[in-house]
Amino acid sequence: MxxxxxxxxxxxxxxxxxxxxxxxxxxxxxGNPEDIAFGQKLWSALEMNRLVGEKAFHPMPYETAPPHGNIVETLDGRIDIDARNGVVIVKKNFGKRDETTVEQVADNPAKYMTSITVMFKRESGYDPKNKNWFWAKYFPNGSLMKNPKGMALAGRVAKGSDKACIACHAGAPGDDFVYIHDRYAE
Ligand code: HEC
Missing domain, CATH: 1.20.5 (Single alpha-helices involved in coiled-coils or other helix-helix interfaces)
Structure with a gap:
């Protein structure tokens, strides 16, 4: 040449x-910079509201089916972010399937926690097709987890793909993307 x-x-x-x-x-x-920034803001709000972190309240853990942990804790309610009030659902995932017991998690949640998955209802227009949920997955210390391509799991995860949060939660009863209840179905 x-x-x-x-x-x-x-x-x-x-x-x-x-x-x-x-x-x-x-x-x-x-996984864009604005998604990451919002994910960090969400974590701070969760910490302030004692939904995550050392001072968090703990509900009784329960066993569940895949794909989330073997044993989970779920809490939900409303929090403020940027002076906007929205519904949040926080699921903490614990232990190894068939190895960890509910008693172990109840006695020592921090020791067995593997990840924290969160859904926060954003303003209308954020993602109308998917009920405006913001999705995030954190390590127990609050840093965002990444997919194998290195993209942070924060935002519309993974809109347009047949895998991950949105695709799977689209099958939830009540057409609200929430599996465990229909309290926030519109
Ligand atoms: C393959 C299917 C599947 C994928 C992928 C998935 N979930 Fe879930 N998720 C479920 C099921 C089933 C439940 C209800 C059972 C339970 O409590 O574990 C659930 C429960 C939840 C809940 C409690 C509210 C509810 O819907 O019941 C949150 C919050 C949550 N998931 C967040 C996420 C986030 C964030 C991601 C992506 C990082 C994700 N999920 C990926 C199937 C999935």
Missing amino acids: NCFAKRVSVFLGGLLVLSFASFGTSAAPF
Whole structure:
């Protein structure tokens, strides 16, 4: 390859990388900087309301079917974020299937907690097709978990895909994306 051809191919390669990079950030329905920022704000609000963190209230844990933990705690109610009041559902997931017992989790939740999955009802227009839920999955210390592509699990996870939060919760009874009850069905 002569020098000119080489330069052209490097230039074209660069363009390709650039266009993929911008596709990745603008078209993704989750994991963008604004999703991450909102996910962090949500975590702080949950902590302030004692739904997560060291001072969190604990309901009695219960056993559940996959895909969430073997044993879970679920709490829900309303919290304020940016002066807007919205419904939040917090599910803490614990232990290893067939190994951990409800008694172990009740006695020592922090030791067995593996992740925290949260649904927060955003303003109308956020994601009308999916009832405006914001989805997030955190490590117990509050940092956001990522998918295998390195995208943070925060936002419209994973709108347009047949896997993950939205696709699976679309099958929940009451058409509200919530499995355990229909209290927030509209
Ligand atoms: C393959 C299906 C599936 C996927 C994927 C899934 N969930 Fe769930 N989720 C369920 C089921 C079933 C329940 C109810 C049973 C239970 O309590 O575990 C549930 C319960 C919940 C609840 C309690 C409210 C409710 O709907 O009952 C929250 C909050 C939640 N999931 C968040 C998430 C988040 C956030 C993600 C993605 C990071 C996610 N889920 C991915 C199936 C799924």
